[in-house]
Amino acid sequence: MSLQKEWKPALWILAGFLACFFLPVGMARFDNAVLEAFHLVKWYAREHVLLCLIPAFFIAGAISVFISRGAVMKYLGPGAGKIAAYTVASASGTILAVCSCTVLPLFAGIYRMGAGLGPASAFLYSGPAINVLAIILTGRILGTEMGIARAIGAILFSVIIGLLMEFIFRNEIKEKSAVEMVMPTEEGERSTWQNISYFAALVGILVFANWGKPAESQGVWAAIYGAKWFVTSTFGLILAAQLVFWFKVDWWKMVAIALPTAILAVLYPNQPLFAFSAGVVGLSIVTATANDQTTRWFDSSWGFAKQIIPLLFFGVLIAGALLGRVGHEGLMPSQWVAQAVGGNSPMANFLASFVGVFMYFATLTEVPILQGLIGNGMGKGPALALLLAGPALSLPNMLVIRSVLGTKKTLTFVALVVVMSTMSGMIFGHFFG
Secondary structure, eight states, X not given: OOHHHHXXXXXXXXXHHHHHHTOOTTOHHHHHHHHHHHHHHHHHIIIIIIIIXXXXXXXXXXXXXXXXXXXXXXXXXXXXXXXXXXXXXXHHHHHHOOOTTTHHHHHHHHHHTTOXXXXXXXXXXXXXXXXXXXXXXXXXXXXXXXXXXXXXXXXXXXXXXXXXXXXXXXXXXXXXXXXXXXXXXXXXXXXXXXXXXXXXXXXXXXXXXXXOOOSSSSSHHHHHHHTHHHHHHHHHHXXXXXXXXXXXXXXXXXXXXXXXXXXXXXXXXXOHHHHHHHHHHXXXXXXXXXXXXXXXXXXXXXXXXXXXXXXXXXXXXXXXHHHOSTTOOOSSOHHHHHHHTBSSOHHHHHHHHHHHHHSOOOTTTHHHHHHHHHHTTBOHHHHHHHHHHXXXXXXXXXXXXXXHHOHHHHHHHHHHHHHHHXXXXXXXXXXXX
């Protein structure tokens, strides 16, 4: 036996043994942190996998299969005009208004299809950060100036971070562009307007199924929330018709999906997840077996799911153990965070940004969390820093980004978000703190 080859496995075994030997089981904070980790994973599985991730996987799979590489290269590729590329990337993220985890399959899809690193990074940041409803809610609850600063900061961040990523890795981008220029740019199987309609139906399902409940019970946002499942069902019927007429799926298969979905919706009107789950299962079975093009769609979507879901759940588990759920504590006492981010010092803004990128914020939950932290003494500068860093990144999110971009690009992206959030918080705190 060679000691030189075996010392690393021996160290890992020793480290594992010592960790188990000194495991602080029985300590109240540790036991509570373990429970919080599983509570957060349970909540994430119930609230985000079916409604957020699965529609996102289907969209990402459709991008990979049905959008031609030429179309992606034209609007988002390294050779595309910067104004057009960054406008498309930022606008797409704004329309989707998804959380930091739901954006990942979509980001992976466009990046693998040839989108440039800069526009893809802009899309990655803008999806969770530029959420119109969240920005409005921020202005109403945390103050108009905070809402305006968040909106301006998020829009500028998406473009600046994309441009900086493009500049920092310009040599790699040139090599990638040279390779992709010689690759064939096959045409899509449907016309442009058919593709637009098809993706509009998929995005409509994703957006309206996840439409958050507004703070007020009246108004436009409340009316949309009240009709969210009717609108989602309408987009589902449009998608079914497209599958029949454009994808040549047998009509009776769509009826077989629609009937149990409608029955569950009528029998359990207060449990829309039942009907939504039936629709998802039916769509998965049909796309996996109908014909060649739908099978390729399902296989691509399943490929994204296999890559992303394990990393997300592992990240959510760790985040829950460290920080707990909203209103609960993990290993890190929330009082430490509140004390560390008081005032407007560079350290307070940095800590707010740094902690924010590791926390997981579901869509719209960052506002009540900030409201509680401000009530406990958090400065306005650090509050904005957390608003700009937190919704766009999380520990689960970073694990998946690394699997797509690699360690170096992921660390650079995270560092840019933290540094820019810190600087923005300091400037805002100086004028409004």
